Amino acid sequence: MQVKKHIQLLQEIKGNMSSSKSYVFGRAAEGALPKVHKAEGLWIEDDSGKRYLNASGGAAVTNVGHGRREIAEALHQQVLQHDYIHPTAFVSPVVEELAAALARRAPTGIERFYFLSGGGEAVEASIKMARQIHLVKGRPERVRLISRWKSYHGLSLGALSAMGRTAFREPFTPLLGEVVHIPPPYCLRCSYGLTYPGCQLRCALALDETIQNIGPNVVSAFIGETVCGATLGVYAPPPDYWKIIREICDAYHVLLIHDEVMCGLGRTGRWFASEHYDIHPDIVTLGKGLGGGAIALSAVGVQAEHFDALQSAGGFVHGGTYSHHPVAAAVGLATLNILKEENLIERAERVGNVLGAKLKHKLSGTPHVAEVRGLGMFWGVELVEDKDSLRPFTREAQMAERVWHSVFQKGVIVYKAFGLAGSDGDAIIIAPAFTIIEKDIDFLIDSLAQGIAETIE
Numbered sequence: 001m002q003v004k005k006h007i008q009l010l011q012e013i014k015g016n017m018s019s020s021k022s023y024v025f026g027r028a029a030e031g032a033l034p035k036v037h038k039a040e041g042l043w044i045e046d047d048s049g050k051r052y053l054n055a056s057g058g059a060a061v062t063n064v065g066h067g068r069r070e071i072a073e074a075l076h077q078q079v080l081q082h083d084y085i086h087p088t089a090f091v092s093p094v095v096e097e098l099a100a101a102l103a104r105r106a107p108t109g110i111e112r113f114y115f116l117s118g119g120g121e122a123v124e125a126s127i128k129m130a131r132q133i134h135l136v137k138g139r140p141e142r143v144r145l146i147s148r149w150k151s152y153h154g155l156s157l158g159a160l161s162a163m164g165r166t167a168f169r170e171p172f173t174p175l176l177g178e179v180v181h182i183p184p185p186y187c188l189r190c191s192y193g194l195t196y197p198g199c200q201l202r203c204a205l206a207l208d209e210t211i212q213n214i215g216p217n218v219v220s221a222f223i224g225e226t227v228c229g230a231t232l233g234v235y236a237p238p239p240d241y242w243k244i245i246r247e248i249c250d251a252y253h254v255l256l257i258h259d260e261v262m263c264g265l266g267r268t269g270r271w272f273a274s275e276h277y278d279i280h281p282d283i284v285t286l287g288k289g290l291g292g293g294a295i296a297l298s299a300v301g302v303q304a305e306h307f308d309a310l311q312s313a314g315g316f317v318h319g320g321t322y323s324h325h326p327v328a329a330a331v332g333l334a335t336l337n338i339l340k341e342e343n344l345i346e347r348a349e350r351v352g353n354v355l356g357a358k359l360k361h362k363l364s365g366t367p368h369v370a371e372v373r374g375l376g377m378f379w380g381v382e383l384v385e386d387k388d389s390l391r392p393f394t395r396e397a398q399m400a401e402r403v404w405h406s407v408f409q410k411g412v413i414v415y416k417a418f419g420l421a422g423s424d425g426d427a428i429i430i431a432p433a434f435t436i437i438e439k440d441i442d443f444l445i446d447s448l449a450q451g452i453a454e455t456i457e
């Protein structure tokens, strides 16, 4: 009976392969996608031979480009050296080495790294870690989390509770944890109708007011992307924003979590985006580029003082079968080595300035582009229906998706952002590998400009 079923299944699979039915529960609901054949450097080729310039590193992931031999070799060697070992049974030298390499570049005091797989997982762990730090320091009443609207922190329930993209939260609202959201530092559409610097950063001061309202003794942590990414279409807070936030956190013993899953590890032209603001968080999350696009790897970095407190009370109550994976760590280490040896962080700033200047030159004056903003290799182009009033396109118009598709047809891959104004509002994110050359920058910008013009009449 079992054999009969098996043969039937094989026949079905064979039949379906020829009629190209898929058994994958895929991400895209929009129908057939091209089949990828090869990816090298900044270029991806499909099975028809069409080539695409990856101008967004997927989701800001392939920071060192596709198909890096150094990464492949590190992975290969590590599998042969030792692959999976349970992290509560052995210490792996390569995991130690990666943590040390990160600690050398991390914000002051961040000395310990907990390795996981996805960015959302790192965010979940950071929220739990903050709570447990308070517990072991004798502040058991500190349970509440504050985050920001229009943020992106991941899609698992804890991360989604912190996240501020309305369209992604809405279907699951009854399942979400209680997180208080404050307005983001988004000067183009200031929640208070103010203008920087006259506003005196009302959006940062909102943290103080919110802590007071919730109760100064019950707040555990504040989490924010150091430079806003996926939902806001890239937005770097004004220079003094994080200093004010840090001061408020210190005043109330609230822990500061910087989510650098997207903006970390060189994307903004610095190893850590917090370097731009000259402050250090209590906890920092990393992901995406850390695995070089070759493997799922994320990390939570924490101040030594907090780590010591956790350790002396029995350790962080957390885990994960694939945490602290040696093969992932070998890939992470190879990726950091490439960044260092090829001076790619410095290049991200230098060539990123060229990218930003060219984007502004080409797009800023066009009718449906409200703003071109960013830093390093991290740029956003906000699209609006009406430039004077900043009226956004409605979500139903699916403008980010339509522009994305048009640009994709031209052989360039960008990244979509939406939810900049409630569920509405669209932006296109440009986040290429730090190795991008000027010829490709020009192709990318021309294709994007044409895609916008052709999509929005």
Ligand SMILES: Cc1ncc(COP(=O)(O)O)c(C=O)c1O
Binding pocket: 059, 117, 118, 119, 120, 121, 123, 152, 153, 154, 155, 225, 229, 230, 259, 260, 261, 262, 263, 287, 288
């Ligand atoms: C800032 C930030 N945090 C967390 C995440 C979630 O990462 P992942 O999709 O790997 O779970 C993302 C993903 O885009 C992100 O941009």
